[in-house]
Amino acid sequence: MQDTVDPDFASFVDARQGRWLRSAYLVYGDLHRAEELLLRAFTQLSVRWTRVDDPDAFVQRMLYQPALRPWNRAKPFPDEEDPVKLALAELTPAQRTVFVLLHLEELTEFEVSELLGLSHTAVHAHGMSAFGRFRTAMGAGDWRDAR
Amino acid sequence: MRREDVQPLLLQAADQLPEPELADAAWAAGVRVSRRRRRTVVISVIAFIVLAIVASILIEVGTSGNADITPPTTPPGYIEASGKISGIDYWVAPPPGSERFLDRLDTPLGDRLELPDKVRPLAKHTLETVAAVVLVKQGDRYAPVLLGADGSWAKADVGLVTVGGESPLSPGAISPYGRVVAFPQPGELITVNATTAEISRIPLPAGEFRSVSWVQDEQRVLISGPGAAYQVVVGEGGDGEQAVIPVSATDDPEEITSPYRIQTGAVMRYLFNGRWMEDGPLTLPVRSWQGQTMSSNSAAARLFIAEKLPEVPTRVSQPQVLAAISTLRTLPSRLLVLGEPQDNPPTYEGAGDRPFVRVAGCCAVLGWYDDSNVLFRVHGWVLAWNLESGRVRRVTEMRVDQVALGPGLRL
Numbered sequence: 001m002q003d004t005v006d007p008d009f010a011s012f013v014d015a016r017q018g019r020w021l022r023s024a025y026l027v028y029g030d031l032h033r034a035e036e037l038l039l040r041a042f043t044q045l046s047v048r049w050t051r052v053d054d055p056d057a058f059v060q061r062m063l064y065q066p067a068l069r070p071w072n073r074a075k076p077f078p079d080e081e082d083p084v085k086l087a088l089a090e091l092t093p094a095q096r097t098v099f100v101l102l103h104l105e106e107l108t109e110f111e112v113s114e115l116l117g118l119s120h121t122a123v124h125a126h127g128m129s130a131f132g133r134f135r136t137a138m139g140a141g142d143w144r145d146a147r
Numbered sequence: 148m149r150r151e152d153v154q155p156l157l158l159q160a161a162d163q164l165p166e167p168e169l170a171d172a173a174w175a176a177g178v179r180v181s182r183r184r185r186r187t188v189v190i191s192v193i194a195f196i197v198l199a200i201v202a203s204i205l206i207e208v209g210t211s212g213n214a215d216i217t218p219p220t221t222p223p224g225y226i227e228a229s230g231k232i233s234g235i236d237y238w239v240a241p242p243p244g245s246e247r248f249l250d251r252l253d254t255p256l257g258d259r260l261e262l263p264d265k266v267r268p269l270a271k272h273t274l275e276t277v278a279a280v281v282l283v284k285q286g287d288r289y290a291p292v293l294l295g296a297d298g299s300w301a302k303a304d305v306g307l308v309t310v311g312g313e314s315p316l317s318p319g320a321i322s323p324y325g326r327v328v329a330f331p332q333p334g335e336l337i338t339v340n341a342t343t344a345e346i347s348r349i350p351l352p353a354g355e356f357r358s359v360s361w362v363q364d365e366q367r368v369l370i371s372g373p374g375a376a377y378q379v380v381v382g383e384g385g386d387g388e389q390a391v392i393p394v395s396a397t398d399d400p401e402e403i404t405s406p407y408r409i410q411t412g413a414v415m416r417y418l419f420n421g422r423w424m425e426d427g428p429l430t431l432p433v434r435s436w437q438g439q440t441m442s443s444n445s446a447a448a449r450l451f452i453a454e455k456l457p458e459v460p461t462r463v464s465q466p467q468v469l470a471a472i473s474t475l476r477t478l479p480s481r482l483l484v485l486g487e488p489q490d491n492p493p494t495y496e497g498a499g500d501r502p503f504v505r506v507a508g509c510c511a512v513l514g515w516y517d518d519s520n521v522l523f524r525v526h527g528w529v530l531a532w533n534l535e536s537g538r539v540r541r542v543t544e545m546r547v548d549q550v551a552l553g554p555g556l557r558l
Contacts, residue, residue, distance in 0.1 A: 004174075084160040131150070
């Protein structure tokens with residue numbers, strides 16, 4: 001592994017780091033942690049840069065799968081007053097992760113399922129309940145009224 | 148709220164975040180991780196090698212330097228020698244009556260050596276190698292019946308007369324390669340070629356010849372009687388060689404054997420010209436020798452009746468000892484003392500055979516199975532004594548009076 005950064009790797013990171021940092025921030029509710037996880041994922045990618053077939057999937061798995069682990073129970077968005085962040089804080093970690101990936105990253109349920117290692121049914125259920133709770137928290141009524 | 152409204156809300160919530168610059172930091176961290184992994188692998192390999200060296204040193208120290216895998220110095224089934232007689236290790240043979248329960252040495256002789264019901268003439272059924280010869284009485288004559296290495300029997304078309312009232316079968320009758328059998332007769336030597344069924348009669352000076360012994364080249368035979376012995380050319384011989392030359396003889400006809408003869412005080416080696424030279428001195432408590440000396444590539448064996456042996460006391464018989472004297476300086480000589488029945492007088496309770504007392508003349512060396520196993524006759528049995536392990540095995544139960552054994556025994 002060469003000491004100077006690979007230009008392809010630098011281009012890859014530059015093109016995605018802002019978007020993934022925002023998604024990770026909304027998933028974990030902690031900017032410092034989101035940055036730390038994103039840096040770790042890019043570091044692991046740099047070690048395997050020439051051998052990884054799908055770098056996007058590799059980084060996203062390393063970035064979002066820790067959110068589903070049962071010891072990830074830090075309270076998200078502490079000391080925040082933004083209603084969107086407060087509504088996200090009402091969701092469980094799994095719901096929040098699926099919700100962000102579906103609506104911000106605009107992935108399909110199948111892609112989310114493969115990325116997080118969950119069944120499609122589970123992803124669908126987490127997505128529906130997350131949307132309902134988010135609506136309720138935002139004061140937009142019962143989720144079943146949504147179209 | 149519709150689903151389409153969610154994305155703008157989320158983008159707005161994360162809109163204030165600073166733009167990160169992670170490429171250089173991630174690559175630098177990756178370089179560090181890569182180096183650390185490489186260093187870990189190298190250290191692990193070195194640690195493993197060091198641990199292996201330390202472990203081997205500890206094993207070496209813990210076993211007092213005897214950690215090497217050394218082959219055993221004794222063969223499987225080795226029996227410790229019972230002691231020494233005249234400085235030679237001796238073993239004690241299993242007692243009479245126990246022969247049937249010994250391990251068996253498999254040979255063409257089978258479990259029991261008895262005359263076959265049907266025998267083909269040798270002229271019609273020649274043999275490649277002779278394993279054994281027995282004599283069949285036909286009126287006042289004997290006919291030799293030969294056992295081949297394949298287990299088949301064949302009868303030679305020749306009539307033999309008794310010599311001095313005894314049958315004319317000598318333990319050394321079969322030639323070293325098992326092709327020819329020689330019989331001593333009054334005033335002549337008769338040979339039977341098993342491969343061609345050819346019978347030769349070689350006239351000799353008058354005399355009662357009782358013993359024959361082949362010279363190793365299979366071209367000459369030593370034939371001896373009381374006080375007279377000759378070397379007889381039965382094959383091609385050398386240029387100008389006399390067919391019959393006298394050999395220095397003793398009163399014991401069975402003492403004249405080739406290539407070695409064991410006698411009181413020395414082991415003698417035959418020199419092909421009717422003379423002998425001493426191969427080595429021999430100090431044993433011998434009263435009299437029994438049978439012929441039979442030689443292998445590394446030893447000569449003969450049985451003797453001993454003076455009283457304090458090492459192996461006997462009650463009713465004179466101790467008999469089979470002496471296997473090494474003819475190679477590097478190998479030790481060994482003795483096998485033939486035992487007595489364990490009870491006095493011998494009792495027979497139905498298990499095993501009647502425990503005969505091994506009296507003088509019952510036993511003699513018959514030959515060699517290979518360089519390690521000497522074959523000898525006891526009352527009713529042929530046994531094999533393994534010189535390397537000291538173990539005695541049964542070869543066959545004898546239902547014939549006499550037998551001569553040859554190299555065809557080796558399967």
